[in-house]
Amino acid sequence: MFEISLRYKVDSDSESACSNSEAESDEETDDSDDSPKRGVQRRRLKNQKASRTLKGTPRAPRNTPRSTPNIPSRHDPRPSPASHLEEARSRLHVSAVPESLPCRENEFSDIFGFVESKIVDGTGGCMYISGVPGTGKTATVKEVIRVLEAERDEGNLNAFKFVEVNGMRVTEPRQAYVEILKALTGVKATADHAANMLDNMFTHPAPRSDPVVLLVDELDLLWTRKQDVMYNIFDWPTKQKAKLIVLAVANTMDLPERMMIKRVASRLGLTRMTFQPYTFRQLEQIVASRLKGLKVFDGDAVQLAARKVAAVSGDARRALDICRKATEIAEEKTSDSKMVTMMDINSAVEQMFCSPKIMAIRNLSVQEQMFLRAVVAEFQRAGIEEAQFSKLYDQHQILCRFEGIHSPTMTEVAALCYRLGSIRLLLVEPGHLDLSMRVRLNVSQDDIMYALRPEGSSDL
Amino acid sequence: SVFDPLQEVQQILRRRISQTNCPPSICGYEKERKQLHDLIKRTAVMGESNSLLLIGPRGCGKSMLIQNVLEDVYQEEKIKQDLLLVKLNGLLQSDDRIALREITRQLQLENTVGDKVFGSFAETLQFLLEALKKGDESSKPIVFVLEEFDLFAQHKNQTLLYNLFDISQSAQAPICVIGITCRLDVVELLEKRVKSRFSHRQIYLFNKLTLTQYRRLCFDYLSLPGDFPDKSFAKNWNSNIEVMLDEVAVKDVLERQFSLMNDVRGLLSLLTYPVCNISAAHPTITASDLITSFKLISTDTKSAMLHGVSILELAIIIAMKHLTDIYEGEPFNFEMVYSEYLKFARHRSGMQVYEKAIVMK
Numbered sequence: 018m019f020e021i022s023l024r025y026k027v028d029s030d031s032e033s034a035c036s037n038s039e040a041e042s043d044e045e046t047d048d049s050d051d052s053p054k055r056g057v058q059r060r061r062l063k064n065q066k067a068s069r070t071l072k073g074t075p076r077a078p079r080n081t082p083r084s085t086p087n088i089p090s091r092h093d094p095r096p097s098p099a100s101h102l103e104e105a106r107s108r109l110h111v112s113a114v115p116e117s118l119p120c121r122e123n124e125f126s127d128i129f130g131f132v133e134s135k136i137v138d139g140t141g142g143c144m145y146i147s148g149v150p151g152t153g154k155t156a157t158v159k160e161v162i163r164v165l166e167a168e169r170d171e172g173n174l175n176a177f178k179f180v181e182v183n184g185m186r187v188t189e190p191r192q193a194y195v196e197i198l199k200a201l202t203g204v205k206a207t208a209d210h211a212a213n214m215l216d217n218m219f220t221h222p223a224p225r226s227d228p229v230v231l232l233v234d235e236l237d238l239l240w241t242r243k244q245d246v247m248y249n250i251f252d253w254p255t256k257q258k259a260k261l262i263v264l265a266v267a268n269t270m271d272l273p274e275r276m277m278i279k280r281v282a283s284r285l286g287l288t289r290m291t292f293q294p295y296t297f298r299q300l301e302q303i304v305a306s307r308l309k310g311l312k313v314f315d316g317d318a319v320q321l322a323a324r325k326v327a328a329v330s331g332d333a334r335r336a337l338d339i340c341r342k343a344t345e346i347a348e349e350k351t352s353d354s355k356m357v358t359m360m361d362i363n364s365a366v367e368q369m370f371c372s373p374k375i376m377a378i379r380n381l382s383v384q385e386q387m388f389l390r391a392v393v394a395e396f397q398r399a400g401i402e403e404a405q406f407s408k409l410y411d412q413h414q415i416l417c418r419f420e421g422i423h424s425p426t427m428t429e430v431a432a433l434c435y436r437l438g439s440i441r442l443l444l445v446e447p448g449h450l451d452l453s454m455r456v457r458l459n460v461s462q463d464d465i466m467y468a469l470r471p472e473g474s475s476d477l
Numbered sequence: 478s479v480f481d482p483l484q485e486v487q488q489i490l491r492r493r494i495s496q497t498n499c500p501p502s503i504c505g506y507e508k509e510r511k512q513l514h515d516l517i518k519r520t521a522v523m524g525e526s527n528s529l530l531l532i533g534p535r536g537c538g539k540s541m542l543i544q545n546v547l548e549d550v551y552q553e554e555k556i557k558q559d560l561l562l563v564k565l566n567g568l569l570q571s572d573d574r575i576a577l578r579e580i581t582r583q584l585q586l587e588n589t590v591g592d593k594v595f596g597s598f599a600e601t602l603q604f605l606l607e608a609l610k611k612g613d614e615s616s617k618p619i620v621f622v623l624e625e626f627d628l629f630a631q632h633k634n635q636t637l638l639y640n641l642f643d644i645s646q647s648a649q650a651p652i653c654v655i656g657i658t659c660r661l662d663v664v665e666l667l668e669k670r671v672k673s674r675f676s677h678r679q680i681y682l683f684n685k686l687t688l689t690q691y692r693r694l695c696f697d698y699l700s701l702p703g704d705f706p707d708k709s710f711a712k713n714w715n716s717n718i719e720v721m722l723d724e725v726a727v728k729d730v731l732e733r734q735f736s737l738m739n740d741v742r743g744l745l746s747l748l749t750y751p752v753c754n755i756s757a758a759h760p761t762i763t764a765s766d767l768i769t770s771f772k773l774i775s776t777d778t779k780s781a782m783l784h785g786v787s788i789l790e791l792a793i794i795i796a797m798k799h800l801t802d803i804y805e806g807e808p809f810n811f812e813m814v815y816s817e818y819l820k821f822a823r824h825r826s827g828m829q830v831y832e833k834a835i836v837m838k
Contacts, residue, residue, distance in 0.1 A: 103523070111646040111676075112526060150673030185639045185670070188573075188602055196603075235670065238634060268669060334646065338676045345515070369677040373532065373661055380683035382739035423733055426777035433737070440534045441660045459662070 102344050102357075105313045109304070109341045111334050114156055119306045120299040121157050127290060128161045132262055136165070136177050136228050141254030141261040143285055147270045148292025151332030154266050157292075158232055165230075177228045184238030190246045193239055197231065212249065219259040228260035236267040237276065244281050251284040294331025297323040303333055304340055318343070318362045325366050339365050374460050377440065378468035384425055386469055388433050391416050392443070393462050406434065407452040482710045483760060486701065490752045493698055494745050505690075506542060509680050513546045516678075520618050520653035521556045526645040528654040528675050530626065532661060533682030536742035539657045542682065543622060561619045567628025573637045576629075577601045584608075584619070606640060609650045618651040626656030630666040638667070642674035684739045691735050695744060696722055699752075699762065717761050724764045730771045746774060789831060793818055811837065 107113065118125065128144065135142050148154050168174040180200040182193050194211035198204060206214065231250070233239070239246045254261045269275070270291055273282040295303070300323035308314055322343070326336040340357075342365040347357045378389065391412035395404045398412075410430055417424035425433075434456065438445035444457040458465070503510075519525045531539050551557045563583045570576035578601060586608060621641060623629055629638055641654050660666070667675060686694065699718045705711040721727060734747050750770035751762045786794070796817040800809045815836055822830045 107523070107525070110525065112649075150670045185634065185636060185643075186602070186606060188636065332673055334673055335677065338678075341676075342678065368679070373679070373681045376681060377534070377661055377683060380685055380739075382684075383736040422736065425737060426775060426780075428778050429737060429775060436534065436738075439659055441662050 101311055101313050102348050105308060105311050105357075106341055106344045108307050108311070109337050109344070111337050113307070114159075115306065118153055118156055118160060119302050120295065121153050121292075124153075124157055124290060124292060125161060128158060128264070129164065131288065132161060132165060132230060132264070133174070135262045136175055136230075139175075139228060139260055141228075141256070141259050141263075143251055143254055143263045143265065143288065145273065145285055145289045146264060146266045146292065147268065147272065147289070149268060149294055149330065149332070151330070151334040152292040152294055153333060154292050155234055158264055158266065162230065162232070175228065177230055179230045179232070181232045182234065184233070184235030187238075190239045190241045193233075193246055193250075201229065215253075216249070219253040219261060220256055222258050222260070226260065228262065230262045230264065233263060233265045236265045237269070237272055240276055244278055247277060248281050248284070251281060255284055295327060295333055295336075296331070297327035300327055300331070300333065300336045304336060307337075312356075313344070313347075314340070314357045315359060318357050318359045321359055322362045322366065325370075329370075335369075339369060342369065374442065375464060375468045377442065378460070378465060381437075383422070384429075385433050385437060387416055387420070387422075388413055388430065388437065389442070389465050390469065392456065392458060393465055396458070396462065403455050403457050405452070406431070406454045406456060409434075409456060410452075482705075482707045483755065483757060485706070486714065487752070487755050489701065489705075490699065490755075494749055494752055503538070503541075503545065505685050506538070506682065509682060510542060510546060512680060513542065514549060517546060517550050517620060517653060518556070520620060520651060521550065521560045524618055524651040526651050526653065527678070528642055528645050528656075529678045529680065530656045530658065530663060530675075531680050531682065532658055532663060534684065534740070535659050536738075536740040537682045537684050538741065539659075539682055540624065543655065543657065547620075559617050561617050562622070563619060564622045565624070565629075567623065567625030571628070573632050574601070576637055577605060580621075581605060602636075602640075606644075609644050609652070611650075616650045618653065621652060621654045623654065623656045626658040627660045627663050627666060629656075630663065635668050635671050639671050639674070642671060645676075646674050684741075686735075686739055688732060688735055691739070691744065692722060692728075692731060694741065695731060695748070698744070698748060714761070721762060721764055721767075727764045727767050730767050734771060734774075747771060789836070792821070793836065796821060 128146070131142070131144055146154055146158065162179050165174065165177070166179070169176055178201065180197055182196050184190075184193075187193050187196060189208075191208040191212070194208050194215055195206060198206060198211040198215055201215075201218070204214075233250060236247070239250070241247075250263060250265075253259050254263055265285070273285050277285070297320070301319055304314070304319050304323065319340070322336055322339045326332060326339065329335075339362065343357050343361040346361045346364055350361075378386070381389070388409070391409050392404065394416070395408055395412045396402060399408075410427060413430055414424050434443065434445060437443040441459050444459050446454045446456075513529075513531075516527055516529060520527055531543070533539050547562070550560070561584060563580055565576055565579060570579055581601065581604075586605075629635075632638075641652070644650065645652050645654055656663075664672065664675070664677070664679070696718060700715045701711040703711075722731075730747075734743055737743065747767070747770055750773060751766035754766055755762065783791075783794075793814060796814050797809070799817055800813060815833060818836065819830070
């Protein structure tokens with residue numbers, strides 16, 4: 018009663034009176050939809066001995082009115098891109114996933130064949146897909162589903178349902194049940210209850226139910242100590258009547274061997290697929306395919322970006338980001354030819370991959386630089402890579418006297434030390450240890466000497 | 478009421494120094510400012526999703542730059558209507574749950590949800606993601622500003638960061654994620670999949686002030702603005718400050734403070750005492766004010782503490798010092814210190830020998 022009154026109050030507060038009536042009608046239809054279904058479940062639960070326990074007692078699923086959260090839309094429509102460079106930039110954005118992914122044709126046909134055959138046969142199965150981030154795993158799977166859905170809509174394929182769960186988007190592994198259940202039936206329930214309902218659904222399916230394709234992204238996040246979530250997800254497809262096809266996506270190739278206990282790993286089966294990192298030719302092709310029909314990029318420029326990325330990670334996202342950054346740099350140029358050249362790519366790569374530590378050291382204050390020198394001197398004297406603060410303070414005093422500048426007090430040197438620690442040039446212990454606090458370098462000694470030498474004399 | 482120029486001066490300068498008002502001038506950072514401005518503007522106008530990290534040591538003006546750029550962007554009426562801003566701080570939102578609730582609140586989504594904000598963590602996350610997923614190019618762009626970004630990277634599984642970056646990399650509501658941190662190695666804190674989704678745009682801010690710029694900045698902070706009501710007073714004041722800054726002693730103090738800390742906060746802490754010292758009896762800032770202030774800042778707290786101890790305590794400390802010298806930093810216990818003290822007190826001086834219990838105290 019209280020809740021309802023509260024809701025009314027809130028609704029009358031917000032000026033949307035229509036949402037109120039909508040929500041109510043929504044609730045009503047939900048209830049009428051649910052009541053027979055709930056009855057069926059209750060009957061089923063009675064048949065099952067195991068679920069007669071306290072946990073199994075069916076609770077009425079909570080039907081909160083489905084509100085429609087929305088980001089308010091903008092006042093003016095988005096302007097269309099004005100120049101070639103802007104057009105290129107919007108095409109190069111990672112979110113602009115193309116209709117068909119270049120360089121992933123083999124993987125596409127493999128997954129497509131697997132899923133299609135399972136749907137046609139009306140059986141279940143699992144597939145494990147792995148590869149480092151940014152190699153097009155999720156995009157490929159989504160494309161497969163898109164093509165399959167198009168086929169289904171044309172009537173060439175049996176009907177099926179698609180459900181997606183992402184390990185990163187759930188707060189806790191068991192919440193995955195809730196997600197799946199909500200996507201399948203639209204009913205909200207607690208995690209335990211959802212697990213039971215799903216279990217029922219897959220072990221005793223209605224005879225004419227549609228096959229379900231379940232995409233589990235970021236599988237390693239669903240790991241629990243008992244691994245019950247993983248076990249269930251891979252166990253359902255093995256049930257005789259369940260028409261469930263699981264596509265599990267994760268980063269590491271050996272995840273089943275490393276993290277799963279044997280009975281989970283064996284249920285996962287041997288259908289595996291690894292996405293190799295892109296080679297530079299493939300990256301080049303990807304960028305070229307996005308820029309089809311636009312003359313803004315130098316051919317060599319694309320190649321340079323592709324080679325740089327392929328040498329480090331083979332991550333397509335990175336290549337696209339670099340190219341996008343390069344268009345910005347090209348735009349800033351005043352010259353008339355708005356082409357992205359090798360120089361632009363080069364500076365974009367430098368900005369994205371550069372190590373800022375040397376710049377940071379050069380911009381420190383005189384005394385901070387002096388302290389770093391004292392650290393290096395002390396390390397060279399003692400021969401170990403760790404020193405006590407009191408020793409460093411002595412070295413600092415000596416260096417200051419040597420350079421002929423005023424030596425700061427202990428309090429000030431300690432403050433210096435913490436400032437260097439906060440930007441992680443040094444690794445320091447907490448301050449209550451005072452003089453006996455130990456200090457280590459987070460950069461190499463050569464870097465410090467390199468950074469201080471060319472400028473050191475002119476600065477003093 | 479009678480207009481009192483001195484009180485006005487105090488108010489202006491104090492506000493500047495406590496950093497409640499905008500600083501009189503921004504020194505340097507033109508390039509970084511332009512980059513940031515372009516990025517936020519593109520998010521606002523074109524609906525492009527972006528992510529960026531602003532890295533620099535403490536006190537180098539990261540938050541100030543963001544604030545300044547945002548104010549600049551908001552000048553345009555169109556953008557002001559369209560751009561939503563969400564500010565999060567790693568020290569306040571110490572947990573993804575709190576951060577999510579804060580996002581819902583700042584986006585003013587709770588109106589449409591009624592009491593649902595108080596649902597579980599999982600529900601809030603689903604709700605938010607749904608809201609963001611429903612948005613497309615036509616929805617209002619959102620700018621997320623995450624201060625103390627490195628603390629967000631310590632949350633469990635980095636769920637919040639993953640989701641924010643993921644939205645910025647997929648065709649959902651246009652968002653721009655700006656992280657502010659002082660750790661140079663912050664990118665290494667990110668998980669692999671989070672790192673892959675981050676666009677690796679980093680802007681580094683460093684204190685690039687030279688000594689002349691530092692002096693100039695000091696003048697900017699102490700001088701009065703052009704729109705000060707009492708013109709002749711302001712002119713007088715400014716010329717006074719200029720003369721004061723030219724004195725050798727002041728230059729020396731500034732140079733020493735600069736060599737210790739070359740950021741603006743160091744300067745401000747130096748200027749706090751002189752500004753607070755302005756009164757009717759002491760109407761101008763003098764060189765001696767600055768010197769006293771520097772002395773106050775640079776006192777060694779430990780030697781100051783030593784000034785306050787009794788003679789017996791001092792004698793014990795000296796005994797400890799002897800022991801440290803003799804045994805080269807080996808640790809010692811009270812018995813050793815006491816016997817050392819006895820040796821000294823009995824043979825070398827006319828000092829009164831205290832009981833063990835008193836020494837123990």
